[in-house]
Amino acid sequence: MEKLVQLHWPGKQAAADAAHAPSTKTLQPDRPASVGFDATRNLFIEGDNLDALKLLQASFAGQVKLIYIDPPYNTGHEYVYNDDFGRRHADWLSMMYPRLKLARELLTADGAIFVSIGLTEHAHLIQLLCEVMGEANFRADIVWQKRYTRSNNTRDFTTVVEHIVVFAKSAAFTVNLLPRTAAADARYANPDNDPRGPWKPASFLNPLPPAQRPNLCYPITNPNTGWVTWPTTHAWRRAQAEYERLAEDGLLYWGTDGRSPVPSVKMFLSEVRGLTPTDFWSHEYAGHTDEGTRDLAALIDGKVFNNPKPVKLMKRVLQHATGPSSVVLDFFAGTGTMAQAVLEMNAADGGSRAFIAVQLPERCHPRSAAYKQGFTTIADICAERIRRAGAALPSAGPAHPSWDGDVGFRFLQVG
């Protein structure tokens, strides 16, 4: 059936065909550029990700739990023909479309793709992902607070956020909850010395009025005062049978003096599993752009790349979307921030996640800081960052006792 709304742009059919055209290339191992070639599960692939995504199908179709990508945002800096806006969007969409189609095939049934994006292509990206992944698989449009200061040299709005769009492969994807924090636990108390431990009151009032929830309207009686209350402005939140069960189990709280006309429901700390994530990620726990630059500078001197992501942001993505031995793919690897996050997270929690990082050998400008440091391409920067991040690990702090110490990668070249 023809979809009601579908994204069309000049060149779409050719872009779809590009996904199906078989690659004529192969993945050539480069042992000297690798680290621990024989023992590692990680891969670094130098080349165009369109080829890499095709070549990975043979071994990794249905095997990748998490794909994180941070593609060029099409701000006009990366593409030369920025005079014609329409053309520029079309080219970006044609670049992304076959890659996303191929990427989808690599995901496990319970996998997900997280895509960083700025405003220029944010709306198009969501439409494109709806088409490739299926609208029902949309999970979140996370807003990341990438900076916390305003700009004083503009009279316009200062952009302090960017987005991470999340789509699942299927309904089987579930987001991992965050470990509970002391601050969150501190909101639980035990004013009535309940032997079941600290608890927090949850409202018994429904957001909707009685007229809209007639099945949630019945009289309730305060056992201490004998007063009977009918819902007036709000219906109740639970059905009558459930209310009676809560009363029987001593799960209703009638206020400090026991005389409140409407109870709250006790929610016990011992029964809550973790913190559900929200779609706003503050720089305080997800890092900010300056932190991303500092993370890279800690391993490679000089400003060799613009706006690498903070390692913390990558770890947050890993925390929500991977298990201890998941395969993680980043096919716009840049400086390899995600690969570093995978290595560090394994060392910290004893996991054995594997990364696949793909980066084009895009040449560094001869006047750039990177070139002056001896890096000819961005792929060189990426591989070297991962080598140094891995080498720093065993001494960077206490590692988990069951960590296997894999900080290597097989260097493969698309050729």
Ligand SMILES: C[S@@+](CC[C@H](N)C(=O)[O-])C[C@H]1O[C@@H](n2cnc3c(N)ncnc32)[C@H](O)[C@@H]1O
């Ligand atoms: C925004 S950067 C990613 C930055 C990365 N997240 C980091 O923290 O360093 C996008 C990267 O994608 C790379 N890239 C662009 N087109 C590519 C392609 N066809 N294949 C592989 N990499 C590509 C660019 O060279 C650039 O390094």
